[in-house]
């Protein structure tokens with residue numbers, strides 16, 4: 130009995146420690162999101178994303194074309210350069226301590242790049258309640274204008290290959306709605 134009390138106390142202390150020290154959400158990686166966002170009923174977001182160029186954004190940095198662009202800027206390896214990774218992976222420089230074990234930077238512009246670090250909102254009860262999910266770290270997009278503004282944080286003239294960005298056309302190519310139930 131005393132042993133049990135001790136263990137319970139230890140657990141309580143550990144939980145308190147964790148919430149105080151590691152309160153920042155972690156990036157869990159798109160494989161975790163895919164567990165629930167792959168079915169027809171859910172809207173196959175994982176599949177739509179996989180087929181989009183966003184899933185290839187990191188791989189692109191390992192191509193000859195990327196090497197050429199980087200070389201002209203005096204960058205030795207684009208796949209390791211902050212100047213390229215900031216748009217081809219998470220959209221901003223994130224400390225590796227924020228990556229969970231399943232998170233893979235090679236997945237390029239992935240779910241959490243746009244939706245925010247998922248460790249806090251990825252559970253079923255939280256996901257099913259939009260307000261709760263937002264409170265737990267899911268990014269809120271108020272309207273189409275806010276979405277477009279977000280896209281333009283990467284789709285802009287700072288991109289070495291930028292031509293133009295017509296939001297409505299590009300959104301058509303990557304949108305991944307939850308099917309409306311009758």
Ligand code: HEC
Pocket residue numbers: 157158159161162163164165166240241244246247248251252253256257258259262307
């Ligand atoms: C345990 C299953 C599960 C996991 C894991 C999961 N989701 Fe969800 N998600 C759901 C369910 C269920 C809904 C609600 C669907 C509905 O409203 O019909 C949802 C809704 C959403 C929504 C829409 C929220 C809204 O109401 O506008 C987004 C965005 C989302 N998930 C992103 C993610 C991302 C990104 C990840 C990975 C970090 C993830 N989900 C992981 C089950 C999950």
Ligand code: HEC
Pocket residue numbers: 189190192194195196198199202204207210212213214215216217282283284285286287288289290291292293
């Ligand atoms: C400001 C964000 C941003 C930065 C910084 C950035 N990219 Fe990109 N990159 C993009 C976007 C967005 C695209 C998609 C093309 C488009 O529609 O503009 C892209 C596309 C590419 C492509 C594919 C182009 C094609 O036509 O096939 C290559 C290669 C590339 N980037 C290399 C790089 C390299 C190398 C760096 C670092 C020197 C870099 N990018 C930095 C945003 C960025």
Ligand code: HEC
Pocket residue numbers: 182183185186187189215216217218219220221238242243276277279280281282283284296299300302303
């Ligand atoms: C974190 C930076 C980032 C954000 C945010 C971002 N993108 Fe991209 N996007 C890229 C990069 C990088 C590529 C190029 C990937 C490649 O070719 O390897 C790209 C490519 C694309 C492509 C494929 C190129 C084409 O036109 O066929 C589309 C479509 C696209 N993005 C739409 C969007 C939309 C819509 C949004 C906003 C909802 C958005 N992107 C937000 C970085 C970003």
Ligand code: HEC
Pocket residue numbers: 159162163166174175176178183238239240241242243244270271276303305306307308
């Ligand atoms: C380039 C940015 C971007 C990427 C990458 C991305 N999403 Fe989204 N997602 C959005 C935006 C923007 C919306 C629209 C939000 C809205 O309408 O409020 C959205 C909507 C959703 C919704 C809700 C759809 C609805 O009908 O309400 C779900 C679920 C979702 N995303 C899951 C995912 C999952 C899972 C992944 C990875 C496999 C992913 N997203 C990748 C930007 C992105």
